[in-house]
Amino acid sequence: MLRTNLKHILSEEEFKNVIEQNENVMICCGRMGPMCIPVYGIMEEIEGEYKHVAFRDLEFDAPHSHVITNLPECRNFYGIPFTVYFKNGKVVKATSSIQTMEQVTDILNKNFGKE
């Protein structure tokens, strides 16, 4: 389990529930490494501001991580974390490797709006 303050997705079933039950979802699939920790940090920081978005992490080496790593949108990704944004259960954006606060909030604002 990742040592972050985010809610974790711990099974395939939980993943399905999260994307079915929430209109807007951001999932960061990574490890506890230098490219991933900054993205978790950003998610923790903005979670309170984007109450209409469900923020989750998912461990890259967990058996159920294929729900993210096998997505066609992540086909050409060669850098963790794989961060995927879902709207109504569908992928609207996916990014590979470290991202800045500006990059993340741009994607959130563009795809989910800001309340």
Place this chain on the structure above:
Amino acid sequence: MDNYNFDVIVIGGGPAGLTAGIYLSRAKMNTLILNEGTAGGQMILTHEIANYPGVESISGYELANIMKNQAKNFGCKIKSNVRITNLNFEGDIKTVEVNNKEVYSAAAIILATGGRSRSLGVLGEDNFKGKGISYCATCDGDFFQDKNIIVVGGGNSALEEAVSLTKYAASVTIVHQFDNFQAFPQAVEEAKRNTKINFIMESKIIEFIGDESLIKVRIQNQRTNDISEMNIDGVFIFIGYKPNTEMFNGLIELNKWNEIVTDENLETNVAGVFAAGDSIKKKYRQITTAVADGTIAALSAVEYINNLKVLHQV
């Protein structure tokens, strides 16, 4: 955060900045740390820290969290993931503008912005970050199982990471701009002994080319200027670090390497502006040296503020 007036503002939340925050808050100075990224700085890039006295072995992430909590428990405010948009160091009250909106003020400032990995800054580099280009072998090495990769650089990190990447890759080509390496001789020898490693010397990558992911690079020989193309699955870049001091240019004295120049109390040439950690002119850059600097800068700032108070009472 409603209060915009502080005794001290620390810019940068790595080990130097967090230590300054601990000392300042403990001395009852109203302190704000403003950090561009996640608090912890380069420490969080480190999987295992085994040379921080008092702790046999700890992950950088955990050590960063402990320092952060220590500072917060003494009352220090920490604002992470902010962008500093303006600085004014003139006069007794200095100001820092954040995200083009909030303006914070303080009597003293500590600059602790550390350093970052250099990128090549060539065509296509931004497009293929995470899609073939990486700056972290331990993070992304396993994506390149049986693939052909390039490592750029000639220092210790480049050569050590090149050797570690041979665990995964079919071949590793080291591309280096000079005809000799800056790394320690043992690291060079180990790389040369490894049969999976090839060398392209006196050459630079000038362009990354691909579609959805990286496909090839253009390499220029620095002596002949000849340009060649090489098909490649991945490129790892390890070309050293540079101080995060661009925003202080023109405000305080920097040397020719853009390091902040300080006196022995870690005060810059501007009264009330102190600096600590990897961003200052110094020889050894470690967590221990950063926390020592953070301590000195904090105590000097406390003394500066106390003197200022006495001066204004007279």
